[in-house]
Amino acid sequence: MSDDQNTTAAEPAPAPSALPAKPIPWPQVGFAAIALFAVAGLAMAWLSHSRLLSLEQELVRRQANSQGEASEARAQSRQAQDLSRDTAAKVALLDARLAEVALQRSQLEELIQSMSRSRDENVIGDIEASIRVALQQAAITGSAEPLVAALRQADERLARSKQPRMEGVRRAVVRDLDRVKSVSVIDVATLAIKLDEVARLLDELPLVASADKADALQSVRERRAAKPAVKPAPVKGQEPGWLDAANERWQEVWGLVWGEARSLIRVTRIEHPEAMLLAPDQRYFLRENLKLRLLNARLALLSRQYDTAQADLRDVQALLERYFDPQSRKVGVANELLRQVQGQARQVVLPRPDDTLAALTAAVPGR
Known part of the structure; x- marks a missing residue:
């Protein structure tokens, strides 16, 4: 107020001829300004309230939309998960099919390569x-x-x-x-046949302890029959007399008697005296033992154990030379067969x- 007074005092005095100034109604101006401010505040408050309401409505609307979108997103995520599981299963199946196709392709390539060899x-x-x-x-x-x-x-x-x-x-x-x-x-089959032949001959081979005299007499008779006496041809016009016939008959009888007497006595050198002391049952077991050794030699030949076969054959040949008659033809045949088998039964690489x-x-x- 002092400022107003100073200002008023500073102003020049109106001219005496001017009209007197009306005083300004400051209280009314203040009330008007206050009312104006109040109206402006109310307007602004109303605008703010309306804007707040619109914001709340927009927020509620957006929240509802977001909830719908969230539920839709959850549903879509579930569908995506189901689809991903189906896709993973299909991918696994496709991988298995692809591996099978690759295997078939490799097999086909190998087959083509094998078929395309020159x-x-x-x-x-x-x-x-x-x-x-x-x-x-x-x-x-x-x-x-x-x-x-x-x-x-x-x-x-x-x-x-x-x-x-x-x-x-x-x-x-x-x-x-x-x-x-x-x-x-080595012809094993032929050697086995020879051993079987020797085993068959064992029952017929004469022992030193019992020389077969019948064979000796037969051999004498065979030699006598092989060399018949050659009678001189009669001269034409001459008939043989009774004296010549009797003499010829006497020579024949004497030769027969002398041959029979010589065949009754045999002088043989025996290298092993124990061969003469064999009893009849021991002779049987001797022949059976030889057969068993021949069978062992045959089995050794078939299994290609030639050392074992050679040992058995040497034992058989030694027994033949000790206990059997070396003058017999059958013993000689058996020894020859054994020597042939011994000569051929050897290891061949x-x-x-x-x-x-x-x-x-x-x-x-x-x-």
Whole structure:
């Protein structure tokens, strides 16, 4: 108020001729300003309230929308999870199918590669397989026939192929075939037959303790029949007299009596005196023991145990020489059969076709 007064005092005094100034109604102005401010505040409060209501409505609407979207998202997530599980199962099934297809493809490729091998490689593979099988058969049977047959068949196949690069293989086959053929192989079947023949003869072989006199008389008679007396042809016009006939008859009778008397007595040198002391039951067991030794030798031959067979054959031959009559023809036949078996029953090492196998390995590229 002082400021207003100072301002009023500072103002120049109105002219005397001017009208007097009306005083300003400041209280009314204040009330009007207050009312104006109140109205403005109310308007602003109403606007704020309406805006707040609209915001609340928008928030409620958005919350409802978000809840709907959340429920829809949960449903979609469940569907996505189900779909992902189905997809994972389908992917696993596709992986299994893919692995199966890959396996089938690899098998098909191997089949195509095996079918696409050249004719020479197939021939080489067949020849090598047949030779290895023949080697096993030869080792089992102890015979060179399987190996000879395999090498001969390989030579024929290589001759039909007529490939220049297979000539080295064919030359190796021919060399191995000649080496295998040069080896003398034991004929086990023939040796077994000879041993069976000796076993059959054992029951007929005469012992030293009981020399067979009937055989001796028969041998004398056979020698006498083999050399008949040659009678001189009668001269034409002369008939033999009764004296000549009687003399001839007397010589025949005397020769027969003398031969019979000589056959009754035999003088034999016995190297082993104990052979004469065999009892009848011991003779039986001797023959059976020899048969058992021959059977053992036969089994040893069949199993290719040639050392055992040789030992049994030596024992049999020693017993034959000690207890049986060496002058008998059957004993000589049995000894000869045993010597033949002893000479042939030996270990034979079959040569391996190493040249052929090496040539086959070198003929296939990539080995």
